[in-house]
Amino acid sequence: MKIGVIGGGAWGTALAQVAARGGAPVLLWAREPDVVASINGANQNAAFLPGVALSPSIRATGSLGALSGCDALLVVAPAQHVRAVLAETAVGATPLVLCAKGIEAGTKLLVGEVAHQVAPRAPIAVLSGPTFAHEVAAGKPTAVTLACEDEDLRTRLAERLAGPAFRLYASGDVTGAEIGGAVKNVLAIACGVVEGAGLGLNARAALIARGFAEMTRFGLARGGQAETLTGLSGLGDLVLTCSSTNSRNFSLGVGLGQGRPAAELLGDRRTVAEGAFTAPVLREAAADAGVDMPVTAAVCALLEGADVRDVVEALLSRPMKAE
Numbered sequence: 077m078k079i080g081v082i083g084g085g086a087w088g089t090a091l092a093q094v095a096a097r098g099g100a101p102v103l104l105w106a107r108e109p110d111v112v113a114s115i116n117g118a119n120q121n122a123a124f125l126p127g128v129a130l131s132p133s134i135r136a137t138g139s140l141g142a143l144s145g146c147d148a149l150l151v152v153a154p155a156q157h158v159r160a161v162l163a164e165t166a167v168g169a170t171p172l173v174l175c176a177k178g179i180e181a182g183t184k185l186l187v188g189e190v191a192h193q194v195a196p197r198a199p200i201a202v203l204s205g206p207t208f209a210h211e212v213a214a215g216k217p218t219a220v221t222l223a224c225e226d227e228d229l230r231t232r233l234a235e236r237l238a239g240p241a242f243r244l245y246a247s248g249d250v251t252g253a254e255i256g257g258a259v260k261n262v263l264a265i266a267c268g269v270v271e272g273a274g275l276g277l278n279a280r281a282a283l284i285a286r287g288f289a290e291m292t293r294f295g296l297a298r299g300g301q302a303e304t305l306t307g308l309s310g311l312g313d314l315v316l317t318c319s320s321t322n323s324r325n326f327s328l329g330v331g332l333g334q335g336r337p338a339a340e341l342l343g344d345r346r347t348v349a350e351g352a353f354t355a356p357v358l359r360e361a362a363a364d365a366g367v368d369m370p371v372t373a374a375v376c377a378l379l380e381g382a383d384v385r386d387v388v389e390a391l392l393s394r395p396m397k398a399e
């Protein structure tokens with residue numbers, strides 16, 4: 077199974093390295109010419125995954141058309157750009173493994189729903205879980221959810237992608253796997269705010285637990301399964317991303333908690349903090365589904381410029397309720 081990767085950011089590059097184990101050929105599409113040149117010329121991605129010696133069997137291209145000979149495509153462009161890149165790719169019936177974590181602004185669609193609109197004949201799988209790209213690229217032990225309704229395809233993908241330090245757990249719940257990854261990014265911003273504002277570890281633990289309650293309410297309302305939400309792609313990723321400044325979303329929250337404006341924190345960054353884009357559309361999608369998501373609403377308010385103290389006070393002064 078020849079693997080193509082759409083997206084030459086940190087995660088696309090780390091996944092290309094996973095797929096290139098044993099010298100298997102991998103073709104990676106990157107948007108930036110300097111990334112293509114760096115991978116093909118020096119076997120590294122100096123812009124997005126510096127310091128990692130990439131397998132020489134990874135070749136990069138700036139042409140989405142060049143991916144047409146691949147047997148499966150890992151889709152690792154940021155969620156807001158998946159529609160555009162897939163529209164330019166001759167996907168046909170090639171299986172798509174979705175690795176981006178987010179909800180599309182405007183349509184309120186999960187990435188898998190977007191992919192289905194653009195490439196209706198392509199079978200869909202989702203690969204998601206607690207995965208800092210640099211750790212995966214370094215071969216550190218990592219476990220993820222691989223969700224796909226087609227059991228045969230799931231098995232073939234798992235056999236192709238799994239490795240001694242990259243463990244895949246099978247699921248048939250594509251929606252649940254997607255929702256965990258999308259929602260945890262928003263909650264990670266909230267946990268970063270707690271850190272940046274010096275609110276303490278009790279508050280962070282409370283946010284993780286109450287945030288997980290939000291994720292579960294929303295996930296169940298959208299048709300996800302509880303066991304997926306408590307698994308690697310939900311709770312597992314939430315715990316990782318809510319506890320480390322290695323997370324871009326958590327780091328964004330730290331800045332917000334320190335009182336820095338969102339525009340300044342998001343301006344001219346080359347890397348993506350998906351939660352900033354997912355938060356407002358998640359708030360809308362939650363309202364549509366009649367789901368209460370106060371932590372998400374608080375993150376939205378902070379991104380829109382509200383004062384940290386006001387937002388925290390509003391969260392804490394909500395009426396008491398049953399857990």
Ligand SMILES: NC(=O)c1ccc[n+]([C@@H]2O[C@H](COP(=O)([O-])OP(=O)(O)OC[C@H]3O[C@@H](n4cnc5c(N)ncnc54)[C@H](O)[C@@H]3O)[C@@H](O)[C@H]2O)c1
Nearest residue numbers: 084085086087088107124154157176177208209347348350
């Ligand atoms: N980095 C990680 O550790 C990690 C782990 C798991 C999942 N993810 C997810 O993978 C996805 C990609 O993140 P990343 O960390 O690889 O990216 P990154 O932050 O390293 O790099 C940004 C990426 O965005 C791309 N990009 C910017 N504008 C674009 C446009 N208009 N069209 C297409 N692409 C554009 C860039 O080419 C680059 O590949 C995100 O959804 C992220 O949540 C990341």
Ligand SMILES: O=P(O)(O)OC[C@H](O)CO
Nearest residue numbers: 205206207208323324325
């Ligand atoms: O750096 P973040 O916050 O985008 O998190 C990266 C991964 O999603 C962690 O699983």
